[in-house]
Amino acid sequence: MGRPTIADIARRAGVSKGAVSFALNGRPGVSEATRARILRVADEMNWRPHSAARALGGARADAVGLVIARPARTIGVEPFFSQLLSGLQAVLSAHSVALHLMVVEDTTAEIEVYRNWASEHRVDGFIVVDLQVRDPRLEVLEELALPAVVLGGPGRGGGGPLRIWADDREAMLSIVDYLAAIGHRRIAHLAGLPHFQHTQRRIRALRDASRRLGLEEAVSVPTDFSDAEGAAATRTLLSRPRRPTAIVYDSDVMAVAGLGVAGEMGVAVPGELSIVSFDDSVLARIVHPPLTALSRDTFALGEQVARSLLAVVDETGPGRDLQMPTPRLTVRESTSPPAAGSPVRAGVAPTVDSGSEPV
Amino acid sequence: MGRPTIADIARRAGVSKGAVSFALNGRPGVSEATRARILRVADEMNWRPHSAARALGGARADAVGLVIARPARTIGVEPFFSQLLSGLQAVLSAHSVALHLMVVEDTTAEIEVYRNWASEHRVDGFIVVDLQVRDPRLEVLEELALPAVVLGGPGRGGGGPLRIWADDREAMLSIVDYLAAIGHRRIAHLAGLPHFQHTQRRIRALRDASRRLGLEEAVSVPTDFSDAEGAAATRTLLSRPRRPTAIVYDSDVMAVAGLGVAGEMGVAVPGELSIVSFDDSVLARIVHPPLTALSRDTFALGEQVARSLLAVVDETGPGRDLQMPTPRLTVRESTSPPAAGSPVRAGVAPTVDSGSEPV
DNA sequence: CTGCTGTACTAAACCGGTCTAGCTATGGCA
DNA sequence: TGCCATAGCTAGACCGGTTTAGTACAGCAG
Numbered sequence: 001m002g003r004p005t006i007a008d009i010a011r012r013a014g015v016s017k018g019a020v021s022f023a024l025n026g027r028p029g030v031s032e033a034t035r036a037r038i039l040r041v042a043d044e045m046n047w048r049p050h051s052a053a054r055a056l057g058g059a060r061a062d063a064v065g066l067v068i069a070r071p072a073r074t075i076g077v078e079p080f081f082s083q084l085l086s087g088l089q090a091v092l093s094a095h096s097v098a099l100h101l102m103v104v105e106d107t108t109a110e111i112e113v114y115r116n117w118a119s120e121h122r123v124d125g126f127i128v129v130d131l132q133v134r135d136p137r138l139e140v141l142e143e144l145a146l147p148a149v150v151l152g153g154p155g156r157g158g159g160g161p162l163r164i165w166a167d168d169r170e171a172m173l174s175i176v177d178y179l180a181a182i183g184h185r186r187i188a189h190l191a192g193l194p195h196f197q198h199t200q201r202r203i204r205a206l207r208d209a210s211r212r213l214g215l216e217e218a219v220s221v222p223t224d225f226s227d228a229e230g231a232a233a234t235r236t237l238l239s240r241p242r243r244p245t246a247i248v249y250d251s252d253v254m255a256v257a258g259l260g261v262a263g264e265m266g267v268a269v270p271g272e273l274s275i276v277s278f279d280d281s282v283l284a285r286i287v288h289p290p291l292t293a294l295s296r297d298t299f300a301l302g303e304q305v306a307r308s309l310l311a312v313v314d315e316t317g318p319g320r321d322l323q324m325p326t327p328r329l330t331v332r333e334s335t336s337p338p339a340a341g342s343p344v345r346a347g348v349a350p351t352v353d354s355g356s357e358p359v
Numbered sequence: 360m361g362r363p364t365i366a367d368i369a370r371r372a373g374v375s376k377g378a379v380s381f382a383l384n385g386r387p388g389v390s391e392a393t394r395a396r397i398l399r400v401a402d403e404m405n406w407r408p409h410s411a412a413r414a415l416g417g418a419r420a421d422a423v424g425l426v427i428a429r430p431a432r433t434i435g436v437e438p439f440f441s442q443l444l445s446g447l448q449a450v451l452s453a454h455s456v457a458l459h460l461m462v463v464e465d466t467t468a469e470i471e472v473y474r475n476w477a478s479e480h481r482v483d484g485f486i487v488v489d490l491q492v493r494d495p496r497l498e499v500l501e502e503l504a505l506p507a508v509v510l511g512g513p514g515r516g517g518g519g520p521l522r523i524w525a526d527d528r529e530a531m532l533s534i535v536d537y538l539a540a541i542g543h544r545r546i547a548h549l550a551g552l553p554h555f556q557h558t559q560r561r562i563r564a565l566r567d568a569s570r571r572l573g574l575e576e577a578v579s580v581p582t583d584f585s586d587a588e589g590a591a592a593t594r595t596l597l598s599r600p601r602r603p604t605a606i607v608y609d610s611d612v613m614a615v616a617g618l619g620v621a622g623e624m625g626v627a628v629p630g631e632l633s634i635v636s637f638d639d640s641v642l643a644r645i646v647h648p649p650l651t652a653l654s655r656d657t658f659a660l661g662e663q664v665a666r667s668l669l670a671v672v673d674e675t676g677p678g679r680d681l682q683m684p685t686p687r688l689t690v691r692e693s694t695s696p697p698a699a700g701s702p703v704r705a706g707v708a709p710t711v712d713s714g715s716e717p718v
Numbered sequence: 719c720t721g722c723t724g725t726a727c728t729a730a731a732c733c734g735g736t737c738t739a740g741c742t743a744t745g746g747c748a
Numbered sequence: 749t750g751c752c753a754t755a756g757c758t759a760g761a762c763c764g765g766t767t768t769a770g771t772a773c774a775g776c777a778g
Contacts, residue, residue: 003478005734016758021736031756051479052414053734056763063459072452076445076658077641079435085444086435089462093431098481100422101458103448119362120410122457227641256645263647282436282586286615287646288622299435364764375728380766390726412764415733 004045013041024049055121063098064309065123069110069130072103077253078225079281080298087302088127095310097124107132111140118144124313127151127305128161131197147312149305153197155321162312164305166324168198171294172205172248174329175276179246180213183337184274188237188244189220190230190254202250202278217244223254230254234261238273245338246274252283255291259334270336280330289333296327363404372400383408414480422457423668424482428469428489431462436612437584438640439657446661447486454669456483466491470499477503483672486510486664487520490556506671508664512556514680521671523664525683527557530653531564531607533688534635535572538605542696543633544575547596547603549589549613553581561609561637576603582613589613593620597632604697605633611642614650618693629695639689648692655686 006020013020015034022029023038024047030038055061066088068075075081085099092099100123104110114137117123124147128137131152141148141161148161155163179187189206192199203220210218221237223229230249237244238261249255255277259269267273269289277284280293301324308322365379372379374393381388382397383406389397414420425447427434434440444458451458459482463469473496476482483506487496490511500507500520507520514522538546548565551558562579569577580596582588589608596603597620608614614636618628626632628648636643639652660683667681 007734017735018737018759019757022757025736029756034756048475048478050415050734051481052411053763054736055411056409056415056734056765057736058763059736072445072449073658074445075448076438076442082441082444083435085441086431086433086462089434089460090431093462098476099460101448101460103445103452116407117457119407122410227645253641256641260645260647282612282615283642283645286586286619286642288619299432365766366764376765377729377767378727381727384766388726393726409764412733413766415735415764416766417733418766 003050004042004047005050006047009038009042009045009047012045013038058121060313061121061124062096063100063123064092064125064127064306064313065100065102065114065117066127066129067110067113068101068103069105069107070103074225075103077227079252079283080279083281083298084129084302084305087299087304088306089302090299091303091306091310097310107136111137114140114144118146125149125309126161127309132195133197133200135197147309149309149312151301151305153201154323162308163321164301164308164324165321166296166301167326168201169205170326171278171296172202173209174326175248175278175294176206176209176213176215176218178329178331179248179274179276179335180209180215182335184246185216185338186242186244187215187218187246187248189218189248190233190250190258191220191222192225192250194222199250206248219244223250225251225254227253227257230257231261234258235265238262238265238267244273246276246335248276248278250278252277252279252281252291252293255279255293256283256287259287259291270334271339274335274338276329276335280327284332292332292335293330294327295330300324362409363401363406364409365406368397368401368404368406371404372397417480419672420480420483421455422459422482423451423484423486423665423672424459424461424473424476425486425488426469426472427460427462428464428466429462433584434462436586438611438642439638442640442657443488443661443664446658446663447665448661449658450662450665450669456669466495470496473499473503477505484508484668485520486668491554492556492559494556506668508668508671510660510664512560513682521667522680523660523667523683524680525655525660526685527560528564529685530637530655531561532568533685534607534637534653535565535568535574535577537688537690538607538633538635538694539568539572539574541694543605544697545601545603546574546577546605546607548577548579548607549592549609549617550579550581551584551609558609565607578603582609584610584613586612586616589616590620593617594624597621597624597626603632605635605694607635607637609637611636611638611640611650611652614638614652615642615646618646618650629693630698633694633697635688635694639686643691651691651694652689653686654689659683 006017010017010020015038019030020038023035024042088099102113104113114126126141126146126148128148128150131150138160150161150163152165154165176187191203206218206220221233223233237247247258249258255275259275262269262273269275275291277291277293280295284291284293304324365376369376369379374397378389379397382394383401447458461472463472473485485500485505485507487507487509490509497519509520509522511524513524535546550562565577565579580592582592596606606617608617614634618634621628621632628634634650636650636652639654643650643652663683
């Protein structure tokens, strides 16, 4: 005989299937004595529930879904993802909920996976990352009516999935304020993929701050988050006759790549170039010099996302959007006031530049 | 009405449930005309299979399981895991197979999860990592009789799950040979957790190589793979009066941490200390100086593991163990011959030391 | 015309649970 | 004594598929 079923237990205990089901699920309908007997028999026979059978009846899948529409390599390279995964797992595993993970080509495929998993009762809810400017996934999720947590920007107040986000705008402002305070007037920003909402927010914040502070230059360069583009863009920026005195990188992978390029080109960090990473991970701490970075606690973010999603699934939770604490800038050794003899002094008098319009 | 079922399709198409099932699964039993009609109706109604219902009948789950018994933080910190995950996903997603992921406390919990997922038909197979010296998981997997791929050491030839491994011994030998060839006589090894098989293999290989080459010293220090212990152990080693001229790190996280410590302590790399990492990732390439590292293609390993597992699941595959290409040493700038004036010359004449017995 | 084969299809069992309707025995109460 | 409420339990429908046994009919040989 294969795995025991509740029918087997019922036979052995001399009761009906229904009684066994009641007993095993701790619901009324059987006496305590019978319940104890049934539990003992179930234990003896080493019974385990068959999730598929339960799911047929519409029960929990005890799993949540995460679909990522980026190249598979990304997970390995981007600390943000692995940290997020870590945080998610920390909470999920405590609740014995598994993570159903899949990497797909593009948003279209991602939506297809949502539909499949939803209709197959594979998961109890979804975690959505990389919120886009006009995101086609949101309406699909609403249509599917499954619990979901979206990582990103405040929603329009109305319905739709729960949102969790950090204030990217404030964060960028704090970086620019800091750099301006120590004397920087030409700041570059290596941004991420332009159709992501958080990229847009950061670009806009930099532009606004630049206007407000009257910076000479503040330019955002979109990239694909890869170390390759980060390095290439850095090289281009540093080759310009009047190069920026500070560069803000949207990911630590790019920041570290940028640091490497500066080293190769003989540009001293922080003497001739200050570097700030928008993301803090081991990476930022262990390079030399250690990078000034925005300490977003991505692990904690993952934990919070998992907690919120489980709360929605259980219908116990505060079904409302949540803003994470604004990340704080951790100043390390990759930033300093620009050198007195730096190219900033050369040539014409500084003029107020409203920032080249990106994207 | 909720999601359409095959009963709905049957009603609309004017056939029986059975006919619909035959048509949708491409099996004989219906005429081509009827099949086309049924498929059209199914498409119109936007039908999708309900995996739970299929699983009840014993069909595929279209998911494979990976359970990791390490602190959740590990996934975020250790590039090995995220790279492995990437590789797995690359192949799995191409086959529309999801990854069922869970992080647990210890091996006991891990085994419990295996039993649960197996009996619940949640997954079609397992991926097992961190093979231990006497691994209790192996017999459980055999008992469960589900396809599995174990990442590590060659098996005993007999039954048991499929094995995939790289030759850790050869790899370590190549590192030691290289270091000895450029003149190093005192080598330290920051090893991983001692109950892992690969840790044992590397320790033994170092000891054997040391004897063969007649090195002055070759010591393995077990750690927990964390950057903290990597840094601490490095500090201890470098504080000794006769410090090693080269350190081999079992993970790149530790290697980078060690590099940081050397910097703090004013020990020049590679001038006074050569550093080799047993693991090559972005990390090793982007620090300064870039680390000489063993180029294990972990992404490719993940791909191969996924391919093999799917092959076993489909019963199409070469059900045999597989050895990955032995990783090659990539020499970068963190290694050089030991300085002429290094402490190696001081004091007594070099003696042959068989290596302090570790573990 | 009978018997045989093969094709196209239907009806119903089945997978392993959950859940509802209903049955029985018992006790409380007027 | 009669009536009702309730605890404790059973039988069986149900979830959405797959699969098997069986039926109806056509074609063909003898």
